[in-house]
Amino acid sequence: MILGRVLFASPSQQSLAELSAALQSKGFDVEWCGSSEGVVARVEGGDIDVVIAADEVVDATGIELCERVVKVRPDVRVILVGEVGHYEGVLAALRAGAFDFFTKPVSIEAIELLMHRALRQRRLDHEVKRLRMALAEATGFEELIGVSHPMQRLYDLLERAAQTSASVLVTGESGTGKELVARALHRRSKRAGGPFVAVNCSAIPEHLLESELFGHVKGAFTDAKAARSGLFVKASGGTIFLDEIGDMPLSLQPKLLRTLQERVVRPVGGERELSVDVRVVAATNHDLERAVSDKLFREDLYYRLNVIHLAVPPLRERSSDILLIAQHFVEHFARFSDKEVVGLAPAAADTILAYAWPGNVRELQNCIERAVAMTRHREVQREDLPEKIRDYRRAHVLVAADRPSELVTMDEVERRYIIRVLQAVRGNKREAARVLGFDRKTLYRKLERYGIQVDKEESGPVVH
Numbered sequence: 001m002i003l004g005r006v007l008f009a010s011p012s013q014q015s016l017a018e019l020s021a022a023l024q025s026k027g028f029d030v031e032w033c034g035s036s037e038g039v040v041a042r043v044e045g046g047d048i049d050v051v052i053a054a055d056e057v058v059d060a061t062g063i064e065l066c067e068r069v070v071k072v073r074p075d076v077r078v079i080l081v082g083e084v085g086h087y088e089g090v091l092a093a094l095r096a097g098a099f100d101f102f103t104k105p106v107s108i109e110a111i112e113l114l115m116h117r118a119l120r121q122r123r124l125d126h127e128v129k130r131l132r133m134a135l136a137e138a139t140g141f142e143e144l145i146g147v148s149h150p151m152q153r154l155y156d157l158l159e160r161a162a163q164t165s166a167s168v169l170v171t172g173e174s175g176t177g178k179e180l181v182a183r184a185l186h187r188r189s190k191r192a193g194g195p196f197v198a199v200n201c202s203a204i205p206e207h208l209l210e211s212e213l214f215g216h217v218k219g220a221f222t223d224a225k226a227a228r229s230g231l232f233v234k235a236s237g238g239t240i241f242l243d244e245i246g247d248m249p250l251s252l253q254p255k256l257l258r259t260l261q262e263r264v265v266r267p268v269g270g271e272r273e274l275s276v277d278v279r280v281v282a283a284t285n286h287d288l289e290r291a292v293s294d295k296l297f298r299e300d301l302y303y304r305l306n307v308i309h310l311a312v313p314p315l316r317e318r319s320s321d322i323l324l325i326a327q328h329f330v331e332h333f334a335r336f337s338d339k340e341v342v343g344l345a346p347a348a349a350d351t352i353l354a355y356a357w358p359g360n361v362r363e364l365q366n367c368i369e370r371a372v373a374m375t376r377h378r379e380v381q382r383e384d385l386p387e388k389i390r391d392y393r394r395a396h397v398l399v400a401a402d403r404p405s406e407l408v409t410m411d412e413v414e415r416r417y418i419i420r421v422l423q424a425v426r427g428n429k430r431e432a433a434r435v436l437g438f439d440r441k442t443l444y445r446k447l448e449r450y451g452i453q454v455d456k457e458e459s460g461p462v463v464h
Contacts, residue, residue, distance in 0.1 A: 003027040004119045009039045009053040009065055016054065016081070022108045028115065036060035036068060043073050050099075050118050051078045052111075063096045070097035075125050077118035081106055124346035142184035144177065145328050146321035150313035154181070161308045162188035167260065169245075169305045170283040172312030173426065175362030178283040179243060181312055186239040191279055194238025197231050202247035210252055214259070216268035224269070232265045235278045245305065246286035246297065257301045280305065315357040315364065316423075325361060326352055329368035330380060341372050347382040355392045356423055415450040418443075427454045 006028050008016050013032050020030050031048075033039045042048060051069055053062045060068070066078045077099040093101040099118050102111065141155040161168055162185050170178045179198060186196045204212055211221075215230030231240060242248075248256065259265050260280060264273040282305045291297035315322060327343055334341040344352070348371070357363055371384040382390060418436065425431040433443040447453075 002029045004049040004115065005029045005047055006031070006115070007039060007042055007048045007051045008032045009036075009051055009062075010034065011054070016052065016106075019052070019106055019108060019111060023112065023115065026112060036065045039065060040068050040072060043069050043076055048073075048076055049122055050115060051076060052081060053078060054081050063092050066093065066096040066098050075122055077122055079111070079114065079118070120350070121346040124349045142187055143180050144184055145325050146318055147324065148313075148318035148320045150318050151321060154310065154312065157308075157310055158185055159188065161185060161310065163190075164308070165189075165191075165279050166307040167279070167305050168281045168308045168310060169288075170281060170310045170312060171288075172283075172285060173314045173360055174285045175360035176312040176314055177361050178285075178312055179241065181310060182239070182241040182281040182283060185281060185310075186241075186279075189239070189279070191238050195235050196239050196241065197235035198241040198243060199231055200243045202244040206249045206251070209249070210255070211268050213252075214255065214265045214267055215270075215274075217270045221268070227267070230265060230267065232259060232276045232278055233274060236276045237278070239279045239281055242280065242282040244284060245282040246284040246288055246291055248297075250296070250298070253298045253301050257298065257304060260301075260304045315360045319353070322353060322357070322364070323349055325364060326368055329365050330372060333369050333372040337373060339372060339375075340378055341375060341380060343379050345377070345379040345381050348380045348385060351382050351385055351390060351392075355389045358423060358426070411450075414446070415452070418446060418450065419452060422452070422454060429454070 003026070006023055008020060008030065010016050010032065011034050013020075020032070024030050031042070033042055039051065039053075043051065051065075053065050062080045062082065066080060069076055069078050074097070078097065080093045080098045080101045082093075082101065082103055099121075100114055141151075141158060144151065144155070158181065168182075168185060170181050172178050182198070183196060186192060199212065201209065211224075211228070211230065213230050213232060215228050215233060216224050218224060218227045255266075259276070262273075263277065264275055266273045288297055288302050288306075292299045292302050315325075323344070326349075330341055330343055333339075352364075352367075359366075367386055367389060368380070370386060371380045375381060375384040377384075418432070421432050421435050422429075425435065429443060430440065433440045436443065438446070
């Protein structure tokens with residue numbers, strides 16, 4: 001398998017013969033050309049990935065050649081090799097668009113590492129451009145964005161669920177977009193012409209939630225100076241979205257169950273029941289089955305809500321969507337702030353792909369909003385991203401690496417695996433100890449040994 005195609009630009013094939021042979025032995029396809037016209041023509045042919053240019057070719061300097069190559073094919077990486085590494089020469093090379101600058105004698109190991117980095121950035125360049133085109137072609141479902149297999153499965157279930165009036169339970173981690181799923185379900189349903197009413201069950205005090213949902217009559221309580229229709233009545237003919245249903249007080253659950261069973265509501269303080277025609281979509285990031293077993297949620301209500309179950313995948317399970325979503329947010333916030341920001345620089349895209357996104361799409365949205373606001377460039381740069389994301393260290397354990405420099409100690413393997421488990425269980429140390437096969441004291445001792453901290457944030461636990 002060819003790793004990449006390299007074109008050497010040099011007046012003599014012998015001047016870089018050793019480097020050429022070394023790259024060929026590593027799997028690179030190598031060509032040679034001695035004139036700037038020939039180099040530019042070959043690059044325009046379309047399959048050259050990297051140009052390695054000596055100080056000069058027959059009819060141009062390396063700087064001039066670099067400028068011409070970058071002008072016709074800005075995606076091709078140019079590496080300049082010079083005799084003297086003076087400061088002005090390096091600056092001139094970078095201004096001309098060179099990917100990097102080396103002085104002779106050239107370190108073959110350094111060039112090889114640079115080649116891999118150049119090819120990776122070139123692939124990211126192409127991916128970012130592809131994403132801009134894909135985004136323009138609207139790949140998603142209503143406001144949901146994604147082309148990954150988990151999202152395609154979700155779209156299929158959404159389409160089928162929209163054709164029914166059955167209750168739907170939407171589950172997923174915080175920040176995955178559960179309300180967007182509920183809105184998409186409503187828009188694709190026969191109730192699309194009716195109201196969509198959303199209520200967060202955890203955001204309203206218990207003594208007010210009953211009145212908010214079911215309404216009240218005048219004089220039902222101290223501040224009830226007039227009768228008020230509840231949200232179920234206001235949503236009649238449409239959809240009511242009960243977010244964070246797992247936080248609904250046990251005392252209100254029987255009344256909600258009756259509403260679902262009989263399609264009636266009784267306002268607080270009222271004697272007469274009112275008929276309602278409403279579809280119920282509930283959402284939670286809790287494990288409701290465990291809540292049922294712990295007697296924190298009614299079993300009969302759980303089954304009444306969970307007629308159709310839609311599980312929204314976390315962002316880490318749909319990695320092929322991350323850059324697509326990021327590009328969408330770049331364009332959105334650029335329009336909102338009236339800035340000419342068109343996308344992500346390759347280094348920024350690479351950093352975004354390496355991060356675990358414990359806060360899911362909401363965290364990515366926050367990150368891109370900040371980056372677009374802070375950047376001074378047409379593309380979001382790596383330094384525009386939050387420090388936490390720039391400094392993130394992958395938790396993946398390399399066991400199949402070919403280069404010794406990529407391999408790590410057993411302590412580092414254990415450290416990374418503990419971090420990965422903590423991320424998977426969203427910071428639950430008791431569950432992490434169970435998965436790891438440790439008692440809790442052993443886990444705490446290892447967390448202290450490796451300097452691992454678990455912080456609680458709005459977007460979820462952050463492990464570092």
